Amino acid sequence: MPLTAGGVSQSPELTNFALRPPEKVMRLDRMGSSFPTRLSFMRSLIRRMSREGWSFDRLRFEVDDDGYGVSIYAAHTPERTYSLVVFTNELDPQERSDRVIAEAWDATFSLFDGIPSVEDTERLRANTPKQEAGRFCPSELVLARANKSLRLFEHVVSSLAQGRQPDLKLLASVGYLMRTTAVYGSGKFGCADREKISGRKETRGAFQVEMLCVYLIRWFTIDLVEHIARCQGGSFAVPLAPEPRRFLGIGNATGLGMAPFLINHPVLIHKWVSARETALARVGSLESVSSETIEKFTKLVDRAIKHVEEWKVEDKLQKARITRLREDLESLIKWTREDGNLHQPFPWESLYCFAHTNFSLEGQELAVSLMLEPHGELVDDLSDHMHSSYELRLNPAMSVECLKELIEEKYGWALGIDFEDPEAQRHFWYYSEEKLEPRFGNREVDPGEEHEMPLAVGRDVSLLFSILNKVSAEETVGEFVIDRPEFRHIVRRVQSLVGFPYAEIRDNLVGDGMRPLDLLRFKLAFFGASKFDPKSDLWTRITMFQGAPLPEELDEYDPDDWAFPVQPS
Amino acid sequence: MSVSLLKLSLNEVRFYFTRAAVGVGVPFGLAEDFGRTVSWLACSGLDPARICAPVLQSLESGQSSLYPKLNQWNGEALLKPPPDKLLSAIQAGSFASDWIVPMEQKSGKNSYLSAENVDYPFLVAAALGASGCSGWAISWETSSEDRFLINYEENRSWDAFWSDRVVPENSGPGRLKITPADIGEPDRDVWLHREHRSSEDAAVVLETGVAVHESWPIIYSFFKRCLVPSTDGSHQAGAGAGLVDSD
Structure with missing residues (x-):
């Protein structure tokens, strides 16, 4: 009998491994230990770009020697174009803040539906830099802003200007040139409602336009440092080498805004979790594994070990969790390499049981992510089920x-x-x-x-x-x-919510020890974020698209080989 | 035609109007229904602020009540406001939307719902429209004997009929009745005016936004009541991050 969870079904022949129950999965401590998986929204976007042969253009780059001005970057899908309109300006250091209440930023962005006319661009020039104080039209899909990472931006510019590559350790310790502090979609400030784009195949999935916007911002930040370096260094300047380019992600500072979203969209949350849990159950139900997959998996665990070694935070609690996670991963690689473990029947179920019995929550959830990774053909279809427009309705006839x-x-x-x-x-x-x-x-x-x-x-x-x-x-x-x-x-x-078992977070959300951070990490992991860097119980910094192929690499680079990115050697 | 103050997205319409209702004391669940109703009004090409401001003001002033008395017998239902009060269309609209669902499931189309002294009957009509009902009609008559009828059809379109110069969205309090729609064309001698609206209007709104006019500041002032004034403490630490980032 096929297992189902809110409309997502397992293949009929794969029923050995039961879906994890919501009372286990939907607890704050486990949600706060989430990791991105190959079903995460950034991953599915990159896969689609590669599969559909999207092309990318820099339509306009009118910035001065200091990098201030207007730029337009376009993503062409087979059916339409989306354009990132960027405004950069000088920012007083005292005004640089990650908070929503900030009023000025190094860079502001609108993702435009199509290619903006001169009039559109001028209208956006008057509004986008104001962010929440501006007004927008349904032709704009996303509104965002970002600030430079002061630690890294100037270093990369001056290194490139002097003809050398940036210090890779510093680059790895930050991970991005700019950090977004808000990415607004779904009708905010007059922008397009989700209903406008929810019927399009490339934007039907959750948060796909927001992820596209962030991906284009990442591309822009790399162009920007290279431009400023050229202006400063003239003929001495060099571009970023491909490996560090790819290793640069885009940062994000996330606060409490994500928490109400999770509570207010319970069916959507169910769909996300149900897809991941169904994927896990499908993999856990496999009776055997090929030596090719074992090799792929082992390499991935090795990479994850290095990734976690490079995951540096100041937060004491998270630091301790990462230390424990490293031990878990050492156990995992040892278990994986032990003769027989992955050759016995139902090897992935055995692996999950081993992780569940021996690992911390972070270790267990990372093991889940790793298990899904070599099984794209088996699980990637589930990413098509991670959206919902279901409205809650009262049943007045019930007693x-x-x-x-x-x-x-x-x-x-x-x-x-x-x-x-x-x-x-x-x-x-x-x-x-x-x-x-x-x-x-x-x-x-x-x-x-x-x-x-x-x-x-x-x-x-x-x-x-x-x-x-x-x-x-x-x-x-x-x-x-x-x-x-x-x-x-x-x-x-x-x-x-009767038919949506993963819809509710099964914890008290107003109690004394409640950490909103757990909600943020849960949602950000579904986005595909990595390097969670909590700054308090209320907000965190993260890295997005680190290691993902850049637009010019999509043709040649495996669109799925960027999980757990590590510092280039 | 007054000048549009602002164009809102549908998401903003729901966000602001739901909380504006909370701002005048409407419980959140009813306010959510109201937000959905307002969204339907907007999709029908109407200015939701102009229609909803008096509804909220009537609650604010205490003229209208959210607490009717309900009488039910043999599949028929009657809502009555407390003495000396009007019945808020916010409550009547939610109840009507609830009531219609089991009637449709049971094919109970011999039933009807009446409500007395509803402050803005057109908002109840909008609530029914938002619930997606079809094959039903709502009619009402005001104390000045203006009569109104709205028939709901398949694919979320609707026909409005009225007997005099006052259009349905401007009608005052009245007694309303929700019944299965009559088959056949309404009598043209009674219904001198007619207007058809369809779900295509919603597609236009998604491309253009929802224009709100001079009543918008009233809605926004009610919405603002849901916000908490910032203090030094919450400004510094209420959202976690520091105020200046030097990293």
Whole structure:
């Protein structure tokens, strides 16, 4: 019998390895240990670019010797063109901030649907540099901004200007020339709604236009340093060598904005997790493995070991986790090389069991990512199932008794939390008046809890359940919510998510020890981000597209051979 | 025609209007339904701010109530506001959308729903449109005896009919009734005006944005009530990252 999870089915013959249950997968500590996989959105975008033979053009590069001006980069798919319009300008160092509340940036970007006319570009020149304070049209798909990495940008420019390649250790320690601090899509500030592009095959998948925008920004940053170096060094200047070019990713600083998204799109989250878990189950169900795949896998584990060695952070907790992860990977390579382990029946199931029994959560999740890597033919189709436009709907005809049973069955994790304990409701999520920045408040310290965002799913379910116990069991849900409209949102959520087991995060999202960082890492891993570099429990820096083939390399380079990139030798 | 103040995306329409409703005390679940309804209005080429501002103001002033009394018998339902209050179309619209679903599932098209003293009946019509119903009709009559009828068809299109100069979106409070749509053309002697709108309007909106006019500041002022003023502490640390980045 085929296993299914919300519409994603396993191949009928591959049923040995059960899907991991949501009560294991959808816990904050495991979500906060996520790694990108070959199903991640950056990976599927690069695969598509390569498969469909996308071409790329620099349409305009009108920047001065310091790199300030306007540029336009185009990506041509078989059916249409998308253009990145870039504005760069001088920035006072005191204004350089990763926060949403910043008001100026080194570079600002709009991803345009098509090729912008002169009038379009002038309109964007007046708006894109203002970011949230600008207004945009449905012809713009994404709005973004980035700041230079001061550590690396000037070093790369001066090295190239003097005719030498940059210091690879420094390059590896940062990983990018610029760091984006926001990438907005889906109708923000007047930009195009997702519905405008959700029917196109190249943008149907989740966050594909945002990923395309970031990929083009990466290309632009490399062009920019080479241009400034040429202006400074004249005939002495050299371009970046191919290996360090490819190793340069694009940075990102991510804060709390991602957290409400995860809670507010439960079916989409289910689809993402379901695809990954189904992929794992397919691989785990394989009865045997070829020696070619073993060789590929072993090389990949070796590469992952080096990648993790180069993963440097200051955060004490993450540092300790990385230390433990290195031990896990040493065990993994040893286990892999031991005679017989990968030659026994169901070798990947054995590998997963070994990891599950012996590794940290980070080690277990990295093992999952590694297991999927050599199995593109078996799992890549699942990336087509990682989007959703499903709307939650109330079922008014359901009886209160039935709703109670549903809560007991599906939300036992929430009923087990004592929300009478103030520590269980220590925090609240809210939008600040200051540029609508999402913030995580402490009820004892911060004002505004009356404007709390409705993200405390567990608490709201628990309260609903206690109220339902006082209502006639024969009453219908429709009658109940007429009298108690304050429960309408949570009733609708409970009813709608029955068939989506990975939709809910099975932890208290407002409790005293809750780390929003876990939510951020979970989402960023699905994007395909690496080198998570937490700066507090509330935000993290990451690297995107590090090691990915550049536009000029897509024809010749394996579009899938860039997982766990390592410093060029 | 007044000058457009702003063009919003549909995503912005839902974001701002949902929270504007919360800003006047509408519980979040009802406000989400309201946001969906407003999005449908926008897709129909109407200015959602102009239509919704009075709906929210009526709640704000206490003229309208979200808490009706419900009577049901034999598949028929009646919503009544509390004494001396109008019934908010936000609540009536959500209830009507809920009520229609099981009726359609049970093919219970002998049933009807009535609601008394609804403050803005057109918003209930929009809620039904947003729910995607077809084969149903909503009709209402105001105290000045203006009459209105909207029929919902397949593929999310709808026909509006009205008896006098007041267009449906401008009608005042009235008693409304939701019934299975009559087969056949409505009587032209009664319905002097007619307008057809279709889902093609939504495709236009995705290309052009949603124009909002002079009522937009009212919506935005209600929306702002959901925001928390920044303090020194939250400015410094509420989102984690430092204020200046020298890295």
